[in-house]
Every structure is written in structure tokens, then in C-alpha cells.
Amino acid sequence: MILAINSGIGSSIGVFREGLPELCIEEERFNRVKNWMGFPEKAFQYLLDKNVISNESVEWIALCDTNPATHSRKSFYGSYDNYFEFASTKNEVPSSVLKYYLKKSVLYNAYIAIRFGKGKKIDAKVDSVKLFLTEKGFAESKIKRIDHHLCHASSAYYGLANSLQDKYLAFTLDGGGDNRITSTVSIGVDGKIDKKSESNCYSIGNMYSAVTYYLGFTAHEHEYKLMGLAPYVNPKYAEQYRNYFSQFLSLKNDDTEFYNPIQLGHIEFFDRLLKDLKKARFDNIAAGLQAFTEEIVSRWVKGNIKKHGVGKIVCAGGVFMNVKLNKLLSTLSEVEFVDIFPSCGDESNIFGAAYHVFNENVSRKIGLLSNYTLGTTPGNNVENRINPFLDKVTALKLDNPNKYIAEQLAANNIVARCSGNMEFGARSLGNRSIMANPSNLANVNKINQSVKKRDFWMPFAPAMIWEKAETLIKIPASLKKQGSPYMMFAFDTVESKRDSIICGIHQADFTARAQSITKERYPDFHEIISHFDSITGVPCVLNTSFNLHGFPIVENVEQAIEVLLDSKIDLLVVDNYAIRRKIN
Numbered sequence: 001m002i003l004a005i006n007s008g009i010g011s012s013i014g015v016f017r018e019g020l021p022e023l024c025i026e027e028e029r030f031n032r033v034k035n036w037m038g039f040p041e042k043a044f045q046y047l048l049d050k051n052v053i054s055n056e057s058v059e060w061i062a063l064c065d066t067n068p069a070t071h072s073r074k075s076f077y078g079s080y081d082n083y084f085e086f087a088s089t090k091n092e093v094p095s096s097v098l099k100y101y102l103k104k105s106v107l108y109n110a111y112i113a114i115r116f117g118k119g120k121k122i123d124a125k126v127d128s129v130k131l132f133l134t135e136k137g138f139a140e141s142k143i144k145r146i147d148h149h150l151c152h153a154s155s156a157y158y159g160l161a162n163s164l165q166d167k168y169l170a171f172t173l174d175g176g177g178d179n180r181i182t183s184t185v186s187i188g189v190d191g192k193i194d195k196k197s198e199s200n201c202y203s204i205g206n207m208y209s210a211v212t213y214y215l216g217f218t219a220h221e222h223e224y225k226l227m228g229l230a231p232y233v234n235p236k237y238a239e240q241y242r243n244y245f246s247q248f249l250s251l252k253n254d255d256t257e258f259y260n261p262i263q264l265g266h267i268e269f270f271d272r273l274l275k276d277l278k279k280a281r282f283d284n285i286a287a288g289l290q291a292f293t294e295e296i297v298s299r300w301v302k303g304n305i306k307k308h309g310v311g312k313i314v315c316a317g318g319v320f321m322n323v324k325l326n327k328l329l330s331t332l333s334e335v336e337f338v339d340i341f342p343s344c345g346d347e348s349n350i351f352g353a354a355y356h357v358f359n360e361n362v363s364r365k366i367g368l369l370s371n372y373t374l375g376t377t378p379g380n381n382v383e384n385r386i387n388p389f390l391d392k393v394t395a396l397k398l399d400n401p402n403k404y405i406a407e408q409l410a411a412n413n414i415v416a417r418c419s420g421n422m423e424f425g426a427r428s429l430g431n432r433s434i435m436a437n438p439s440n441l442a443n444v445n446k447i448n449q450s451v452k453k454r455d456f457w458m459p460f461a462p463a464m465i466w467e468k469a470e471t472l473i474k475i476p477a478s479l480k481k482q483g484s485p486y487m488m489f490a491f492d493t494v495e496s497k498r499d500s501i502i503c504g505i506h507q508a509d510f511t512a513r514a515q516s517i518t519k520e521r522y523p524d525f526h527e528i529i530s531h532f533d534s535i536t537g538v539p540c541v542l543n544t545s546f547n548l549h550g551f552p553i554v555e556n557v558e559q560a561i562e563v564l565l566d567s568k569i570d571l572l573v574v575d576n577y578a579i580r581r582k583i584n
Contacts (some may be wrong), residue, residue, distance in 0.1 A: 001015060001016065001017055001053070001057050001058050001059055002015075002016040002017075002019075002058070002059065002060045002061075002062055002354045002357055002358060003015060003016075003047075003060070003061045003062070004016060004061075004062040004063075004064070004350035004351070004353045004354040004357075005039070005040065005044075005062070005063050005064065005350065006040070006064040006347060006349050006353075007038055007039045007040070007064070007070045007129050008037060008038075008064065008065060008071070008346050008349075009035070009037050009076070009345065009346040009347070010035065010036075010037070010345050010346045010347025010348075011027035011036045011037055011038055011040045011347070012024065012026045012027065012040055012043070012347045012348075012349075012350050012424075013025060013044055013047065013350065014350040014351065014354060014374070015047065016354040016358065018358075018366065019354070019355065019358035019359065019362070019366040019367070020366065021351060021369070022374070023047075023052060023374060023375070023376075024350060024424045025040075025046070025375045025376060025422070025424070026040070026043070026347055026424065026425075026552075027040035027041070027043050028552040029043075029375065029422065029552055029553065029555045030042035030043050030046065032551060032552060033073065033552075034221070034551060034552050035220065035221050037070075037071060037072060037073040037076055038070055038071070038072055039070065039128075039129055039132065046376075048136075054137075055137050055138045055139060058142065059142065060142055060144060060361075061138060061142050061143045061144065062144055062350075062353035062354050062356070062357045063129060063130075063143060063145045063146065063353065064146060064148065064151050064346070064349040064350060064352075065146075065147070065148045065177065065178055065349075066145045066146070066148070066178045067148075068126065068127035068128065068129065068130070068145070070128060077219070080210075080213045080219050080266075083210075083266040083267050083270055084213065084214070084270050086267050087267050087268075087270035087271040088270075088274060146352070146353040146357065148177025148181070148346075148349065149172045149174075149177050149181050149183075149184045149198070149317070150193070150352070150356060151352035151353045151356065152174070152177075152184075152316040152341075152349060152352055153170040153172050153184060153186045153188070153316065154193060154351075154355045155316050155341045155344070155351040155352030155355065156170045156171075156172070156316040156339075156340075156341045156344075156352075157170045157186070157188035157193055157367070158188075158355035158356075158365075158366070158367030158368075159314075159341055159351055159367050159368065159369040160339040160340075160368070160369065161188060161312075161314060161367065161368065162368070162481070162482075164188070164189075164191045165190055165191075166189070166312065167187060167188070167189040167310050167312065168187070168188045168189070168310065168313065168314050168337075169185065169186070169188075169304060169305065169308060169312065169313045169314070170184075170185070170186040170313075170314050170315070170316075171183075171184075171185055171300075171301060171304070171313060171314070171315045171320075172184045172186075172315070172316055172317040173203065173204070173205060173297065173317045173318075173320065174317035174318040174319055174346075175206050175209055175220075175318060176200075176203065176205070176206070180200045181198050181199070181200050182200060182202075182203035182205060182206070182258070183198065183203060183257075183258055183300075183317075184197065184199075185198075185304050185308075187308060187310065188314070191359055196304075196308065197253075197257050197304075199257050199258040201249070201259050201264070202248070202249070202264040202265060202266075202269065203249070203258060203319075204258075204293050204296060204297065204319055205317070205318055205319045206266065206269070207248060207249065208223050208289060208293065208319070209223060210266055210270060210273070211273070211285065211286075211289050212225075214270065214273050214277075215285065215286065216282075220318075223321070223322075224322075224458075225455055225458060226286040226289060226290060227290055227322055227324055228455075228457055228458045228459065228506070229283050229286045229287070229455075229457050230283075230286050230287040230289075230290035230291070230324070231506060231508035232287075232457060232508045233283050233284055233287035237281075237284040237287065237288070238290075238291045239291065240284070240288065241280070241285055241287065241288020241289065241291075241292075242288045242289075242291040242292045242295065243288075244276070244277075244288060245289055246292055246295075247261065247262070248260065248261070248269065249261075249264075249292075249296060250296075251296065251299055251300055251303065253303075254306070254307060255299045255300060255302065255303025255304075256300070256303045256304050256307050258296075258300065290322075290324065293319070293322060293325055294325050294328050297325055298325075298328055298329060298332060301313065301329060301334075301335070302332060305335070306334070311335060311336030312336050312337040312338075313329070313335055313337070314338070314339050314340075314341070315329075315338070315339075315341070315344070316340070316341040316344040316348070317344060317345075318344065318345040318346070320340045320341075320488075321343075321345060321426070321488075323488060323489055323490040323513050324511070326338075326340050326488055326489045327489055327490040327491065330479050330489055331476050332478075335478045336478060337478055337481070337482075338478045338479065339482055340488040340489070341369075341488075342369070342372050342425055342427065342485075342486030342487075343372075343424065343425025343426045343486070344488070345426070347424075347425060347426075348424075348425060351369070355367055370521065371521065372424050372425065372429060372486055373420060373421040373423050373424075373429060373430075373522075374421060374422075374423075374424045375421050375423065375424055376422050376555060377420065377421055378557045378560065378575065379556050379557050382557055382574055382577055383395070383397075383577070385556075385557040385558060386574075386577060386579065389561050389565075391582075392565055392581065392582055393564070393565070393579050393580060393581055393582060394579070394580050394582055395578070396577065396578040396579075397577055397578075398573070398576045398577065398578055399576075401419070401573050401575070401576045402524055402527040402528045402531060403527075403531045404573070404578060405417065405435070405528050405531075405571075406528050406529075406530075406531030406532040406534075406535060407531070407535065408570070408571050409436065409528075409532050410437065410532060410536050412436075412437050412440050412442075412443065413570035414435075414436050414443065414447060414450070414451075414568070414569050414570045414571070415434070415435045415436070415569070415570065415571045415572075416433070416434045416435075416546050416563070416569045416571070417430065417431065417432070417433050417434075417546070417573050418546060418554055418556075418557065418560040418573070418574045419431055419524065419573065419575050422553070423553070425486075427486060427487045427515075427545070428543060428544060428545035428546060428553060429485075429486065429487070429515065429522065429525070430517070430522050430524070430525030430528075431524075432545065432546040432547075432553045432554055432555075433463075433525075433543050433544065433545065433546055434447060434451060434452075434543075434545070434546050434569065435463075435528075435541045435542060437503070437532075437536070437538075437541070438462055438500070438501040438502065438503040438504045438538065438540055438541055439499065439500050439501065440503065441502050441503060443503050443542060444460060446568070447460070447542075447544065450567045450568030450569065451548060451549070451563070451567040451568070451569060452544060452549055453548075454549070459504070459505060459506040459507065459512075459513070460503055460542050460544050461487055461504055461512065461514065461515065461542070461543055461544065462501050462503075462505070462512050462513075462514050462541070462543065463515040463517055463525065463540065463541055463542075463543035464514055464517060464540035465516075465517050465518075465529050465530060465533065465539045465540075466483050466516040468533070468539035469483065469516050469539075471497060472493060472501055472512075472514075472539070472540060473491035473492065473493055473512055473514050474491060474493070475491065483516035484514055484515060484516045485515065485516050485517075485518070485521055485522075486515070487514070487515045489513070490506075490513050490514075491514050492510070493505050493510050493511065493512050498510055500537075500538045500540075501538065501540050503542045504540065504543075515543060517529055528541070529541055546560070546563065547563065548563055548566060557574055560572055560574055561579060564580075564581060565581060
């Protein structure tokens, strides 16, 4: 058994047997704080309490990142306030003081020293996670730290390659990992990964998170809102700001490596944004940044395909959460095959860490992710857990819950489902989902007003049975085999079918962040949609995450009922129970 732990952004933990994931969970699902950072303490305790792990049963403990320093969620998000404030007020700093710190290239330390005196520094020499684990009785000799970008590359190659004997290019790209590396390109073949290049410059991931913060959203959480806003903007305005952002980041060596044409860091970048974009419209900025992201990353991918002569690509790292970028990559003529590791931010590095440790120590290489519903179940004794709420809800035991859900969806009811193992990562995949009839546009406002509170420009997503997906979306050749089972790609939609899935498409460019549902991977969800198709003729439902705005996806029966009571969801199905609010 391998225990993998991510103590950084997207705090998570996973148990792997024979190299394959068995139980993987995020700390936010237990402490109910979205995008938690730090050691997954409650999730770890859950594994101990359930006797899932012990020093005797765990052979290796794989820790994501070689840097032992950990940051709290509060300090991480607070650093953006500090970067921004320093960029806003640095002219107040005595030039002699500023020059001293500039020479040392530690602008942020300058801010801390000037504003607060000597700031509290994290002691990178003390490995608090190792210390915690040994205090819990786990042998230090079992603990291995794995480089951040190697975790990303390993998740992509081992988790997505159809054959580990074939040659794949593994791309990783994010805001930064160990040694400030922000991107890598590796070749995976015969079960081994060989890194070919890396960059440690200020990256498109840094730029995207900084602009997200600059526009008043939450960095490392709301980047998708900029992506969703971009298609509403006139292309000529997008081009203007695409050109603006291009001055900060470029490519060298025949488009194979990133570099900064000018000295850049968060403070310098914020400084320029404050000077240059004071009266710029926020939607034009978002569109320009998205256009630049698509342009420079696609050039980087094409440059490396040309250099290495490999057309099969796999990708991981936070930048590849951008489904419109991924859509573009899937349509490139140079790309023979493409896949993106699901929920490929740092939370999924536990997969790469475990894959690497396992494959490093065995001759039989293994990987290929086949399932991402790897979390906890709603709980045992569902009926008993419903009983405390019977003064507020009614509960009906069902003989065929999947058929019942389909019938309710066809009747235009909003249905929440909390059944089976909880999904890992950022996407609801059917087990912790809110579903609706995708043909009735009124359902978008109904869900938004009663549950999600989304920004008006943000689309929902469709889930469709794979065997009929091509009747609804245009599938590039690079995705014909694997589809999009984890909602990591956007697709152009078939024009004649748009009205039938209008709730699940972007209202400006008519693309869809589709989830492809197979009977093998999602038997219950496939059955629900198939029943819905037999009633309506539409092989698709609207699918969005089962949570209230600002909170993580629900984990258990009690949380599911609480969301039902605090919203206008028409029906909740937990396993084989249909639960509704009582009408007063």
C-alpha cells in the first residue's frame, strides 16, 4: 500500500494498492472550507479511524513536493493582498531601502520588512509533515518526497497513456513548484519518464492568477470565470489585450521553452497592471488574457511536438484546468492524441506521487486511471440518518432510483443525487451532482437562483452518453478514443441540436464542457441518462456540482439534506431514497 499526501494547494490524501487508487479524498470535504491548503488532518484522521492505514499496512508514504515548508490558506491568499498593496504603495518606500532589497531580488521581503518589520518566516528546514507522521507511528524510512512537477508529469503519463510502451510527450504547466519551476516537458516511454526541458520564469499560470485577483476575483479559485467571460467580447478588443500580455511572456529555442522578456514577479506584474489598465474594461482584459493563454501554450506544445517528433500528448498542472485551451489543443493538426489529467491542479499530485513511487520500485509498470469516483460513500444506515430530519422532509424508498430520477428530470424537476463514492477533484461526475433537463432554459435561472448563485455569464455543463455524443458535439480525432469522461475539454456543438441542450452550452460561443458517460465507467449515471433519452429523445442532462455557492461538494447524507433544505432543489436522491422538503 502507498499513502500519498499533498499538503499544499488543494490539500488531499490517497490510498493506492498495487499502484492503483483505492480511496482518494480532499481535506475540504471534511473541514468544509473550499480550496483548503495545508496538511489534510481530518482526512488523515478519517483513514486512521476507519483502520484503512497503519504503519504495518503502508509500505511507502509519498509526499508531494520536495520542499517541506507548508503554507496556510490564510497566509497564501493574504500574500496576494500583500503583493498588490506593495505594488500600489512602493513609491512611498525610501529609495535607498528599496534599492537594497531590489539588489537581493526579494521584493516581497522588502514589503514585509518595511510594513511589518521582520516578517514571520516559515522554517523550510523543519519537515513538519514528516515529524507529524513519525509521531503518529509511521516509520521515517518509508517516507519519500517527490518533486512537484514530476508528480504532475507522472499523473499525466502513468494515468492517461493507453500503453506505457508507446511514446508520449508529458507537458506540465502551473504557477510554480519546487525550485520555482513553472513548466516541464518530458518523454514517457516504456514505463519511464525522461525530463527534456523546464522553465522557472514567471508563467502564464502566475499571470492568470494575478489578473484574476486584479479584477476582484479570488486567485487560484475563480480563474474559470475569466475564461467563461472571454467569448462575450468583440475579438478586436481581445486582440488588443492579447498583444498587451504578450510583452510579459515569450518562447525561445524554437518555441520549446518559456522566458520573460522583462524582469517579472507578482509585484512587478501588479505594478504594470495598475499603471497600464486603470480604465480598461474587465471583460476585455479577460478576453485578451484568454486569447494570449491559448496562443502561447499552443505554440509551446507545437514547438515541442516538432522538436521531439511525438504527437501523443498528456498534460497536467493548474493551467490545463482551462477547458477552452484544452479544446484548442485537441484540434491541432500536430496532435495525434491528447488527454488532460482530471482536476489537474495540485490536489491531483497525490496520483503522480503514488504512481512514481510504485513504478520506481517494481518491474511491472502500471497506471491508466479508470475511475475518479474514489471518495467516501454517503454513509451506512441511510434510513436512520434521514430520520432526524423527518420533521422537515419526507422520504420514499425506491425500487428503481435511476429510472425515477430520469422521470423526474423529464418532468423538469431539479434533482440532486448523493449516491456511491464521492468524486475526487473539482468536477461533479454524477455521484454528487445536481441535474436538470437541458432543453428547458428556465432551469438555468432556477438552479442559479436557488442553489448555485453563479455569475450570469457562466455556463453549466452537459453530461451525455458516449455512444450518442457525436449527435450533440463535434469530437476531434485526437479525442475519439478516450472522450472526455472528466469534463476536461470544451467542444463545439452540433448547431441543429443546440436547442435540445441549451442549458448546458455557453450562450456566447455555443461550446460545451461535456462529460462523456460510458456504461463501464459510470453505470448508474449512464442508466439515468439512457432512461431520460428514452423519454425525451435527448441523450444528455445538465450536470453541476452538488453544493451551495462557496462551499465544497457535499460528502454525506446530512450535508445533502441540509443543502436540500437551504435551496429550492425539487428532489434529493440518496442511494434508493427519494427525499423532498415538507410543504408547510
